[in-house]
Amino acid sequence: MRRLELVFIPTPAIGHLIPAVEFCKLLVERNDQLSITILLMKQSFDPKLTHYCNSIAASLPSAHGIKFIDLPDVAAPAANKTFFISMIESNKSHVKAAVSQLMAGAEPPRKLAGFVVDILCTCMMEVANEFGVPSYIFSTSGAAYLGLLLHVQDLHDNQGVDSVEFKDSGAELALPGLVNPLPAKVLPSPLFDKDWLPIILDMARKFRESKGLIINTFLGLESHAITTFNENKTKMSPPVYPVGPILNLKGRSDDHIKEEEIMEWLDHQPPSSVVFLCFGCTGSFSVDQVKEIASALECCGHRFLWSLRQSRYKAGGLPVDFSDLRDVLPDGFLDRTVGHGKVIGWAPQARVLAHPSVGGFVSHCGWNSILKSIWFGVPLATWPLFAEQQFNAFEMVVELGLGVEIKMDYRRDRVMFGDEEDFVSAKEIEMGIRCVMDRNNERTKRLKELREESKKTLMDGGSSYVSMCSLIQDITDNML
Template sequence: MKKAELVFIPTTGISHLLSTVEVAKLLLDRDERLSITFLIMKIRSDPKIDRFINSVSTACNRIRFINLPKDEPDPNQPRKFLFSLIETQIPHVKDEVSKLVSQSESSPDSPTLSGFVLDMFCTPMMDVANEFGVPSYIFLTSGAASLGVQFYVQALHDEQKVDPTEFKGSDAELVMPCLANPLPAKVLPSVLLNKERLPHMLRQARRFRETKGIIINTFEELESHAINSFSKGNIPPVYPVGPILNLNRDGDCDEESDEYKDIKQWLDDQPLSSVVYLCFGSMGSFGVEQVKEIACGLEQSGHRFLWSLRQPPPEGKMEPPSDYTNPRDVLPEGFLDRTAITGKIIGWAPQTDILAHPSVGGFVSHCGWNSILESIWFGVPIAAWPLYAEQQLNAFQMIVELGLGVEIKMDYRREFISDGNEDVISAGEIERGVRCLMELCDEKREKLKEMSRKSRKALENGGSSFTWLGRFIQDMADHLP
């Protein structure tokens, strides 16, 4: 293979960007002929993303980042924001790729444009790749079962004329090739049950079938059933190359900050495996009523806790949560005083450092895929409290398919953009979930430790993910234009 350049187009948002950059680094480590250009779409300036990009640029000269011009999609349609943002960026992507091709043609030492690696939401960019005569690959930041569910529902809709939104609120169970157990319809990803957003997802799944391959952030030993199911039917090759984790926390964490030192010191002072850690991802937050129930449930459980408590964005806004100026405003009266010794409330959380800490014995999580992979990597069991996207499906996998977690409420669901109408889980249910988690039997903990060992082995020389990554590079070389 001659020198080759891949163009990566991730979506906005730190959680997708982190794992996409990590897969780029893996590719560069394996083949010195590769170089990678990231085209970055931004809605607004985000210091966290800027710090991360600067950190990676400094550390690796074979990855470069180009910020695309900011185009404001229609602010009155927040639910279509991502899709309209991607559409508006197509001309800018064409311009930047044209420049890359011109540079390549004018200099014999420059790498040749050899393909696009697109985030799962960026399938419209496949048309740009086609115009330049190069293949498109998808990088899926969620798991293999999630991909299988998308293909299943798209085929159900297109071939059997079933409207999946009719499953909303039903007690139906679906038997799918990608899952060993029947899936309750009420844990289907939110987008499949929403009439407005379903067409986007169906279009996305159809486009997935046109790609030259799908790289998945998972590993064979974790999702063997789903991965094996892809060998049948018109599905492109899949490459499970994970778990892809940002363990170095490039640009994300200042170990010299008072905030970081304070969290670490508190954890150092706690007994082994005694702390339950609560965190709901970069976009997860709750209203005041639910916050009070969590607080009461934690207090009643009697277990030590470290709680990343975030303030929700204004209603109807697609913005990340922020840290509270004063958490006392939303917590039950006297709660902070009564739990001063056994608990700690934080805002931002250095998650991988917390999960790696020996005093942490359980993780109450929204079941975002990155968080699931991190919990497995560090061998910390999860209590599932999914919120949006495919998190209910991820919770089902952890609890039912894999037997690696416990349930707080597997079919809990709230909209990505809050409309103020949320179910509230009671303090009693939260207390029960925390107790189940922290008093988990040795057999389940050992099973999780075994999966943790497999996750690390998969990435080692000769491991399953190492082998799949080599296969992807070879297949990409075979498809060079």
């Protein structure tokens, strides 16, 4: 009989929600004392979130121990750079009301064991404090990135150094979680912004107040960063629980006909011959940049599968599939490449990476995509766009030697932060593709080893399995 209730508060974005739900599944499978309620905040820019949650809820048996609660609508915050964080803050009263109602109506009676809040939802720790229960942070980014945020906060609060000062500088930072010095040019854009920086600093302070940091990574991948946390070199950080890789390998396609068409095309390609270009649910480019990518693909001559989507960046929406690809691609491109290339819209990323014909992956370096490239052993060419992706690219290429660079400091969000739009030449793209498709190197050998380790770490006795057991023990000990 389940006795302990955990409340999960994920960020309402598909790249945050999916790993949170997959992690919840693992928790209730490992311990039948736990029940989990996932509170879902509403937002308007990604309608697929609701469909995803409904399909997950329908697929779980009633005795599984996981349920979803939709929070009420909140008034739309003012349209500015930090509106998303304002929207999350506006949900605090709804979270308090939902948890109060949940515990009052629980049958059989349960004890509230704590909150697990997404890295962007640290304001909800204040609600947990009102209920007198601990909070854990769930990070969908890597351990080294958390170390970066804690270091930036330490520099600001204890040494009077503001990361905004590093913008456009050639400075390099010595981070406790990295072996190599970090160039300031690959710091996340929000760390250079006077509106975003106070939000990030407050988040990092709350990390230190939490009961633990749950990270979607594993010891074999980020051993130095994790060891640094455990040795307390990050100055008063809470316990770290690396529990990854937490992945949803089934995808979420609504168009099974198109998906099977993609897989059938891959079936007809030679092993390890196809370079896959995919930039996540937020990835898109200007028309001029699309033409450079097309030119690079023609010049390099490799077989390719290219997930190309139409930008709605300036309108504040997520990309959508083009109604006619000929509107954006160079004249005659589709005809000239018909024998060895395929341009698509949304891609079933996990299924594509699992296919034996795929030999390279040009990626935006979202952490979920990085973990998938490792899980399937597909070499990575880094082309970051937003958020912490530039930092992730540095970690993959320089720190861990697992990727090749296309342009590590490319920023699709430059316009939002007041700069001119960035650009990558066809020559740079071509060089990156040629390099990632060359499999005779130490990088490929290391990736093969990590592929095996990424699976073993989740099995009984693996490092992530043991870490999750420690986390569950800590949660249950809270109730003693």
